[in-house]
Amino acid sequence: MDDHIAGPNPQTGTASSGSADQRHAFPTRNGQKFYSRRSFGALDLGTNNCRLLVARPAEDGFTVIDAFSRIVRLGEGLSTTGRLSDGAIERAIAALAICADKLRRRHVSLSRSVATEACRRAANGRYFVRRVREETGIALDIISPQEEARLAVLGCHILLEPGEGPALIFDIGGGSTELVLIEPGGEEPKILSWYSAPWGVVSLAEKEFNDLTTLEDRLATYERMRSRVAASFADFASTLPTIGYQPRLLGTSGTVTTLASVHLGLPSYDRSKIDGLVLPSEALRAVSTDLAHKSVAERAEVPCIGAERADLVVAGCAILEAIMDIWPAERIGIADRGIREGILRSMMAKERR
Numbered sequence: 001m002d003d004h005i006a007g008p009n010p011q012t013g014t015a016s017s018g019s020a021d022q023r024h025a026f027p028t029r030n031g032q033k034f035y036s037r038r039s040f041g042a043l044d045l046g047t048n049n050c051r052l053l054v055a056r057p058a059e060d061g062f063t064v065i066d067a068f069s070r071i072v073r074l075g076e077g078l079s080t081t082g083r084l085s086d087g088a089i090e091r092a093i094a095a096l097a098i099c100a101d102k103l104r105r106r107h108v109s110l111s112r113s114v115a116t117e118a119c120r121r122a123a124n125g126r127y128f129v130r131r132v133r134e135e136t137g138i139a140l141d142i143i144s145p146q147e148e149a150r151l152a153v154l155g156c157h158i159l160l161e162p163g164e165g166p167a168l169i170f171d172i173g174g175g176s177t178e179l180v181l182i183e184p185g186g187e188e189p190k191i192l193s194w195y196s197a198p199w200g201v202v203s204l205a206e207k208e209f210n211d212l213t214t215l216e217d218r219l220a221t222y223e224r225m226r227s228r229v230a231a232s233f234a235d236f237a238s239t240l241p242t243i244g245y246q247p248r249l250l251g252t253s254g255t256v257t258t259l260a261s262v263h264l265g266l267p268s269y270d271r272s273k274i275d276g277l278v279l280p281s282e283a284l285r286a287v288s289t290d291l292a293h294k295s296v297a298e299r300a301e302v303p304c305i306g307a308e309r310a311d312l313v314v315a316g317c318a319i320l321e322a323i324m325d326i327w328p329a330e331r332i333g334i335a336d337r338g339i340r341e342g343i344l345r346s347m348m349a350k351e352r353r
Contacts, residue, residue: 047174117175255316
């Protein structure tokens with residue numbers, strides 16, 4: 001694959017050929033623009049997904065030359081056992097071996113691989129990291145929630161709609177959700193405050209989910225999910241500024257990209273139609289409510305959800321609604337970019353310097 005990463009038009013969701021990412025253009029040397037010919041790799045191992053990007057610098061951002069994404073459910077069962085299960089470890093290592101092969105074949109000279117909430121919480125997280133290094137050669141860096149939030153912001157803030165005042169960027173993960181209040185502007189926006197909630201789609205679903213057969217039970221479970229997340233957001237919400245302007249909200253995660261796809265009625269996921277899209281908040285609330293009414297089997301029949309996401313997507317809906325409750329934006333930006341892109345931009349900025 002060969003995808004050029006530039007800033008989509010946030011009004012339409014369509015890709016623009018130059019646009020806002022030109023602010024990341026490489027500086028000049030002796031009057032000529034200088035670009036590294038090196039390939040860079042960025043790997044994000046989350047609680048639910050393993051994702052890789054390999055890219056080269058370009059004038060207005062970077063060009064993706066290879067990518068990989070697989071649902072591995074590394075955090076499956078973690079909320080009850082406190083450990084990464086043997087099955088989850090094997091699934092993750094199998095995916096990481098593919099990533100290691102891609103990094104070698106693409107002759108990547110500089111890469112960074114990060115692990116997030118599952119490895120932070122698991123009693124055997126360090127053991128897992130050692131096994132990964134021994135079996136694949138990949139050195140995973142277990143990053144802090146603050147670093148996770150910073151990288152997510154760096155990777156997607158370019159998609160924020162123009163406007164006044166602070167904006168809220170959120171990343172609904174598998175094991176946690178990061179909320180970041182930023183002051184937009186510049187190559188890396190100023191982070192005013194941030195919060196990492198202990199609920200992601202996997203951890204929340206495992207806490208509240210059971211095999212519900214009646215609509216009444218499903219809706220009661222959904223309300224418990226929303227209440228649990230709202231309680232965890234309460235202290236952070238109390239610190240948010242009084243809004244005297246139109247609040248801006250941007251989400252980066254499988255939850256928002258999936259819900260946007262469902263809203264558009266896409267037969268299969270299409271990044272070009274999702275990354276940079278801006279939707280009315282009420283549209284995403286409507287999709288969330290509809291999915292909360294459905295059984296797991298019914299959700300599995302919805303295009304862009306399928307069997308892999310059917311038991312987790314409603315937990316993501318509950319988290320999203322709780323976010324919209326504390327930051328009542330009329331529109332939500334959708335980003336199919338985040339930590340990996342943040343890693344790439346950070347490495348390339350150092351290369352330029």
